[in-house]
Amino acid sequence: MTEILATIRIALRALARNKLRSGLTMLGIIIGVGAVIAMVALGQGAQEQVQQQIAALGSNMLFVMSGNMNRGGVRLGMGNTQNLVAADEEAIVRECPAVAMAAPGSGSGVQVVFGNDNWGTQATGTEPQYFDIRDWPMAEGVSFTNEDVQLAANVVVIGETVRKNLFGATDPLGQTVRINNLPFKVVGVLTAKGQSGAMGNDQDDAMFIPITTLQKKVTGQNWLRFISVSAKSKNETYAAQQQIEALLRDRHKLRGGKDDDFTVRNLADVAEVADQTGRVMTLLLASIASVSLLVGGIGIMNIMLVSVTERTREIGIRLAIGATEDDVQRQFLIEAVTLSIIGGAIGIIVGLLVSYLIPQVLGWAASVSMMALVIAVVFSFAVGVFFGYYPARKAARLNPIEALRYE
């Protein structure tokens, strides 16, 4: 152990002899390790952000949509067939044990007018449970009630984007807006949800009215585009999906090999796809950054080869006075590893600094994981060993007689 320490001391002294050269060689590793850490932090930051946004869509949520997206075939009319009805929604709540709540939904693009301002948005007809399923509380006012649904009342809950565009500084509660020339009273404003991670659209650019009001007074259609469902727990979302699928096949009288005329989307699936995408992106960023680590390693090899040639005489002396090949090889290997480890340590600091600065300057999310740091240390050590081995071997194999004669 003390011998290793003594050899490290010799290595440090040899490196200190050529400070500029050692520094430049380390720079390769510094940039490599720093880039890997910063890139992985960026990738993981983006991944975590997507996960948070998906969680913001509501926990335990499932979407039942009319129509079926068939990958191989041509039927892509999701949300456009007419076989999903209010009775299906009631049946789901009644007969699927894993389901806690469900709310029907249908929508229509509408023009909303308030005073002199107007705004084009999507009006979704639903029931009050919808806001619980989506875990979406009111910022002001209250949701419309089940009584409003029964009465097909002209009441509306608006999203943050709609509020901003129509009302500005005015308090929207109690105001009357016109939707397709019908007057609606604003009863609530939803909290801002931001952009949807999976689809990228503005979730706050929306307004909600009782489903009955939409069907009877706005669209005149009695079928649904979707049913929002909340499972009793996160673990039961898959069970809920299977129960709903079985129930709807039965209700829609689909026998044997006949395709579903509806689609059940599980948010856990969506999250997983997004997660996988994020992982691939992180891996891609990391592998691009690793190239610079590789280049740094080649720099170490290059400098070590130069160093071995320059110090041929020193190697000859050491061999003559009794150093074994292993002693010489160890000395040069430790020198290479010392270079790469110090470079790696500085690289970690640089990487952390960049990971800290990027969110501040560019506004991108970054998340440094302990794992990335451990991998960086292991990798810089491995780079030193891998790229130091050949020069060290070359030094150890020198013929002492010729090495002593070397000028």
Place this chain on the structure above:
Amino acid sequence: MGNTVISMVEPVTHSGSTDSVIRAEDVHKYYELGDSRVHALRGVSMEITRGEFVAVMGSSGSGKSTFMNILGCLDQPSSGRYFLEGIDVSTLEKKQLAAIRNQKIGFVFQGFNLLARTTALENAELPAFYARVSQEERLRRAKTALQMVGLGDRMDHFPSQLSGGQQQRVAIARALVNRPSILLADEPTGNLDSRTSVEVMEIFQKLNEEQGLTIVLVTHEHDIAQFCKRAVVFRDGTIRKDDLISNRSIAADVLKTMPVLED
């Protein structure tokens, strides 16, 4: 670790003097140079016993350097045998040869061959480092060796801060630090002025007389050879002459007659 390597090698007790340090038997050495074969040593036999002080002489190309490389275990004979303290060195592997060089042989070179930017003390303790001697013991031995060659007050100096004679004395201290059986000096005065040369020879004579150290010294200067006890002359790869030296010079006396150069 070095010791275990040596103990793996069974000493072969050879007929003749048990005090034999070096015994070469019909040593040949050839090198392949392209198509031609250079015969550097053509059957050299020689015995050196403990306490001898041998000058090896000869012009360049006489084979003396090749012979010294073999004596120093830096090279091995193409045929013939070489015993160092009864160990048949010609059969050893690289690792064992390194251990022999480390423990049994002290080298002094013409060009000093000290490590640059390394203090006299650290240079002197280097062989002990490779012998896996503890740091404490290493320092103690290196200090003793440096004091022995008269550099007790310059231990922290770098080679660049020392004169040629002082550098060569550091090299001698380094050669002594593992208490070798034999000291091999390859033209140790070749880079030194005449007074410093005699000073270095004084150290060799002192080590030979007071500690009974066996010394083999390559030189092509006759007045340097005069300080030794026996002169071996090489020519064309064989030993041409092997004589005891008469009218031997004593370095301490010669120094008294030499003027001290001031500059």
